[in-house]
Amino acid sequence: xxxxxxxxxxxxxxxxxxxxxxxxxxxxxxxxxxxxxxxxxxxxxxxxxxxxxxxxxxxxxxxxxxxxxxxxxxxxxxxxxxxxxxxxxxxxxxxxxxxxxxxxxxxxxxxxxxxxxxxxxxxxxxxxxxxxxxxxxxxxxxxxxxxxxxxxxxxxxxxxxxxxxxxxxxxxxxxxxxxxxxxxxxxxxxxxxxxxxxxxxxxxxxxxxxxxxxxxxxxxxxxxxxxxxxxxxxxxxxxxxxxxx
Amino acid sequence: xxxxxxxxxxxxxxxxxxxxxxxxxxxxxxxxxxxxxxxxxxxxxxxxxxxxxxxxxxxxxxxxxxxxxxxxxxxxxxxxxxxxxxxxxxxxxxxxxxxxxxxxxxxxxxxxxxxxxxxxxxxxxxxxxxxxxxxxxxxxxxxxxxxxxxxxxxxxxxxxxxxxxxxxxxxxxxxxxxxxxxxxxxxxxxxxxxxxxxxxxxxxxxxxxxxxxxxxxxxxxxxxxxxxxxxxxxxxxxxxxxxxx
DNA sequence: TCGCCTCGTCAAACCAGGTTTAAGCGCGAC
DNA sequence: GTCGCGCTTAAACCTGGTTTGACGAGGCGA
Numbered sequence: 001x002x003x004x005x006x007x008x009x010x011x012x013x014x015x016x017x018x019x020x021x022x023x024x025x026x027x028x029x030x031x032x033x034x035x036x037x038x039x040x041x042x043x044x045x046x047x048x049x050x051x052x053x054x055x056x057x058x059x060x061x062x063x064x065x066x067x068x069x070x071x072x073x074x075x076x077x078x079x080x081x082x083x084x085x086x087x088x089x090x091x092x093x094x095x096x097x098x099x100x101x102x103x104x105x106x107x108x109x110x111x112x113x114x115x116x117x118x119x120x121x122x123x124x125x126x127x128x129x130x131x132x133x134x135x136x137x138x139x140x141x142x143x144x145x146x147x148x149x150x151x152x153x154x155x156x157x158x159x160x161x162x163x164x165x166x167x168x169x170x171x172x173x174x175x176x177x178x179x180x181x182x183x184x185x186x187x188x189x190x191x192x193x194x195x196x197x198x199x200x201x202x203x204x205x206x207x208x209x210x211x212x213x214x215x216x217x218x219x220x221x222x223x224x225x226x227x228x229x230x231x232x233x234x235x236x237x238x239x240x241x242x243x244x245x
Numbered sequence: 246x247x248x249x250x251x252x253x254x255x256x257x258x259x260x261x262x263x264x265x266x267x268x269x270x271x272x273x274x275x276x277x278x279x280x281x282x283x284x285x286x287x288x289x290x291x292x293x294x295x296x297x298x299x300x301x302x303x304x305x306x307x308x309x310x311x312x313x314x315x316x317x318x319x320x321x322x323x324x325x326x327x328x329x330x331x332x333x334x335x336x337x338x339x340x341x342x343x344x345x346x347x348x349x350x351x352x353x354x355x356x357x358x359x360x361x362x363x364x365x366x367x368x369x370x371x372x373x374x375x376x377x378x379x380x381x382x383x384x385x386x387x388x389x390x391x392x393x394x395x396x397x398x399x400x401x402x403x404x405x406x407x408x409x410x411x412x413x414x415x416x417x418x419x420x421x422x423x424x425x426x427x428x429x430x431x432x433x434x435x436x437x438x439x440x441x442x443x444x445x446x447x448x449x450x451x452x453x454x455x456x457x458x459x460x461x462x463x464x465x466x467x468x469x470x471x472x473x474x475x476x477x478x479x480x481x482x483x484x485x486x487x488x489x490x
Numbered sequence: 491t492c493g494c495c496t497c498g499t500c501a502a503a504c505c506a507g508g509t510t511t512a513a514g515c516g517c518g519a520c
Numbered sequence: 521g522t523c524g525c526g527c528t529t530a531a532a533c534c535t536g537g538t539t540t541g542a543c544g545a546g547g548c549g550a
Binding site for chain 1: 366369471481
Binding site: 149194 | 535536537538539
C-alpha cells in the first residue's frame with residue numbers, strides 16, 4: 001500500500017513506524033479530500049462536529065469571539081496538522097474554523113477513533129501524545145500572553161511558526177511566508193492591528209526582521225530565542241513508552 | 246474490590262463505569278500515597294518525570310518562569326486532578342509543581358500508561374478525552390488572557406474554580422475557599438498583585454463578590470457568566486464514542 | 491482603460507488600564 | 521515582641537489601545 005494514498009498515514013508516520021495493518025486501518029477511515037476557497041468558515045462555534053481533518057495544503061486558523069466582538073485566534077493550522085481534536089471530548093465545537101487561503105483537507109469521521117483505540121494501542125498512544133504536546137504548546141502561548149510584551153510575543157510567534165514549518169519542510173531556512181493580516185496577528189497575540197503594525201516596523205528598524213510583502217526573514221534568531229526563552233516542542237516526542245502494536 | 250482503595254479509580258469512575266478488571270488494573274499501578282507540606286516544590290522545570298499523580302487532598306499549582314523572573318502560573322490543581330499529563334509526551338517536565346498548602350498525592354508511574362493502552366481501549370479513550378478537555382480549558386484561559394480586562398479575568402477565574410469544585414463536591418454553593426495570595430492570582434491571570442487587590446476591592450464595592458478571609462462568595466453569578474461568556478467544560482463529556490471495553 | 495471600491499498598512503493624537511515603587515497596617519510565627 | 525508576609529493604598533509613569541484619517545495596491549464593473 002503506497003504511503004501517499006493517505007494524509008493521515010503521511011502525518012502519523014512522521015512519528016512512528018507504521019506496519020501494513022496500521023496503514024490499512026488508517027487508509028480505510030479516510031474520506032475523499034475536500035477543497036475550500038480563501039476566507040471561508042468551515043465550521044462554527046457550536047456546530048456538531050462529526051469529522052476531523054488533516055490539512056493537505058494551505059493555512060487556516062481557529063478562533064472564538066466574545067459576545068461583544070473581541071476575537072481571539074486560538075491556533076494557526078498548517079499542512080500536516082490534524083484539526084478538531086479539542087472537540088472530540090465535547091460533542092460541540094468550541095471554536096470557529098476559517099481558511100486563510102485556498103486549502104485542501106482530508107476529512108475522517110470522529111467515530112473512527114473508536115476503531116483506532118480498539119485495534120491499535122500504539123496509534124492510540126501516539127494520538128494522546130500529539131494531543132498532550134499541543135497542550136504544552138498552548139501553555140507556552142499562555143505564558144507569552146500573560147507575561148510578554150508586544151515585541152516578545154511577535155518574536156515568539158515567528159519562532160513558533162518557523163519551528164513548525166521546519167517539521168515538514170526541512171529545507172526551510174530563516175524566511176517564512178506569512179499570509180496573515182496584521183489584524184489576524186493581533187487577534188492571535190492579544191494586540192490590535194495598529195500596534196502590530198507599529199511593533200513590526202520597530203523590529204525591522206532594530207534589525208530583528210526583514211520584510212518583503214508576505215515574507216518575513218528572521219535575522220537574529222538566536223537573540224530572539226533567548227529573549228523569549230523559546231523551546232521547540234515539535235522536535236522531540238517521547239515515544240519510548242508506547243505499546244508495541 | 247472496594248473503590249476507596251485507589252485515587253485513580255475514584256477519579257475515573259466519575260466519568261464511566263469501571264468493571265472489576267479495570268479496577269484491578271488501576272489499583273495495581275498505584276504506588277502508596279505521599280504527603281507534602283505547604284509551599285513546597287515537588288518537581289522543577291526540566292526534571293525527568295517518571296510519575297503522574299492524582300491529588301487526594303490540598304491545592305497545588307504548576308508554573309513557569311521567564312529568565313528574568315516574570316512568572317506565569319499555568320494551572321491550579323485540586324483534589325481529584327491528575328498531574329503531569331502534559332509532560333507525558335515530552336520526557337522532561339515543562340513546568341514547576343508547587344504546593345499551596347499541605348497536600349496528599351497518589352503517584353503512579355508514567356510507564357503504566359503503556360499497560361492501560363494495551364489492556365483497555367475504553368480507559369485509553371477516557372484518558373484522551375480528559376487531556377482534550379483540559380486543552381479546551383486552556384483555550385478558554387487563553388481567550389481570557391488575550392482579550393479580557395482585569396475584572397473579567399478575575400470573574401472568569403472564580404467561575405472556573407467554582408465549576409471545578411462542584412464536580413467532586415455537589416454540595417458546593419456560591420462560596421469558595423481561595424487559599425491563594427493575590428500575587429499568585431496575578432501570576433495566574435497575567436496581572437500584578439497590586440491590581441488584583443484593587444480589582445477585588447472594586448468588585449466587592451460593586452456587589453459582585455463578598456470576601457471573608459480566605460473565602461469568596463459569588464453574589465451575581467449569572468451576570469458574571471454573561472459578562473465573561475463562561476462555559477462549563479467539566480459538566481458534559483462526550484463518552485458516546487468510547488469503545489466497549 | 492479609467493475610475494471606484496475595498497482592504498491592508500501606517501501615522502498621529504489622545505486616552506486608559508495596568509505597572510512600578512513605596513509606605514503603612516494587620517496578623518501569625520517564632 | 522518583633523519579624524516577615526500579605527494586603528491595601530497612593531502617586532507617577534508607561535505600555536499599549538482607540539480613533540481617525542491618509543495612502544497605496546488589487547479587483548472589478550462601466
